[in-house]
Amino acid sequence: MSTATVQKSKSNQDTINLFEVGCLVNLRISMWSGRKMLTRADLVHVGYDPDKLPEDIVNLGRKLMVPKSELQTLNQIEQRARKALERWSVPFGIANAHFVPSTMIMTVEQQVKELKKEFFVRVDSFIRRFDDLIKAVKDAHPEFWDKCLKGHYPSNPKSLRQLFQFDWYTFKISGVSAIEEVSAEEVVAKQKVQNEREVELRQQMQTAVGEFVGEYVTTMRDETVRFCNLMTARINGTPFEDEEDVKGLTPKSISCFRNYIDRFRSMNVFGDGSIEKMLSEFRDTFLDSGVTPQDFESATVASSITKALEAIRNKAAAEGESGSQFIGELKRRIVI
Template sequence: MKKKAKAANGNGSGNGFEEMVAIQLNVKFWPGQAKLKPADLGLKEDEVPEIFHLGNKKLYPQEIRQQFGHLSSKARSYLNDHSYPFVMEYVRAIPKRNLARVVERLEELKAEFLAKAQDFLAEYDAIREAWREKYQDIWEHLAPHYPPRDYLKRRFDFFWTVFEIKGAEVKEGSAPEIIEAYQRAREELQERYEEMVEEAVVYLRKKVLEVAANLSARLKDGRIVRNDTLESVRRVEGWFKDLNIFGDADVEKALTQLRGA
């Protein structure tokens, strides 16, 4: 599998990530929750059994919260489908040649998310008033947890950070122990890269083989190959070409056979 790493690396020098950049997506929104206390339930602290763990009070309807969660999941799913896991948690590695298209799609999702946030802020007073009318008997326990609208504006955000993937570089004339530490860090990064390549190639092959097996089964059974099946072949071919920076000739061959089927 180290040959794969060198294929992506061109001449085999560097850390192997030269054809990729790292991207981290951050989506946040006001959860609208406050910790539930015994007094909220008309209880004293010592009246709550130790086996119970009190949850949260919801400050606005769940369906609104789900809308923000759905947009966040939609953005992360798109990014995950067009990138690879990176050696750092919550960071993805993406081929440089695909970055512009991925960012364009993220911009669209960002606009949708921020528009939804603006709608929420515009309706914030009405949402709070509706909650007050619905829960008049416990409103005194909810009211203190509603922040001013200006504060809420800072609780909604959708952004990403893109950065080059490079190993640590030691300054000339550094102490031997520092040089050794930097060398270990570079070796660790190279090892992680090779592991990532192995996992990525397996992932790419699995995706292509699933589509190939589906088409093959239909042809073997003499079933009609519908347009949506052919479209899935075209989609996976384009998807593979976008992500295959590792020179996987075996899958390229399989895709050629699919096109001729």
């Protein structure tokens, strides 16, 4: 993991430095595709007979060189890593990065680090067994392998390892000048142009950051509205959104509701205090560690919870609109 920190901005009590409350994370995962395009020559080799195209390794104009399950396992690890990052972040829109609150960066790093280890354990196993995997395809489809696949495999399976990448980068941006390349010999001659360009780029960056902060808060509040709607449906035995069947409360769903509120508090880096206060009070009142689904069966309890959720929902929905006073003030306070 590499960390690049660019000049630290000065701030005061009336401003919030975006990169003092969080940082950007860029996750890069890639792997050998294990596929080749199905060419016209391949069709000639099988006599244009579709019955000679094995369905388990030929699909959508591509032919698999190893069993599908091998690459699916690596893809699943990649998806788990991306979900681990997404759980504690919001897309930033610059440099293909995600913004992670400082309080959660160690949690994200630990989860991603463990998945990276699992990823390369699987990669090394894949490379060790590569000859056996080729043999499995050859034995299953000898004619197709001989005519359409055998010439595409690397002579040295170990060379494939360089095609598997799993890296993440944590970085901060706090000043445009620090990301410009400036030649010392040209400083005097170009100073005015550089200053004008820096002002323009800083304004553009400030606008982009302001929009991001607004989207961040709005996303958090939209998730709160969804949380309220989902729990209301579970409490009252009604379908949620496009569900066909009614689903009731379970110990697992209660735990998920608890975790959502904890996540909101961890991700609330911009001081959305009213929503956090209402959620925290709701958790303390209705979702303490000892509650069970049976505790919610009383009509009185269900009514009380429904009213509390409605109040939270209304607060989040009303202040989640683009013109809300809170978001407008927050945008003016953010600096980079």
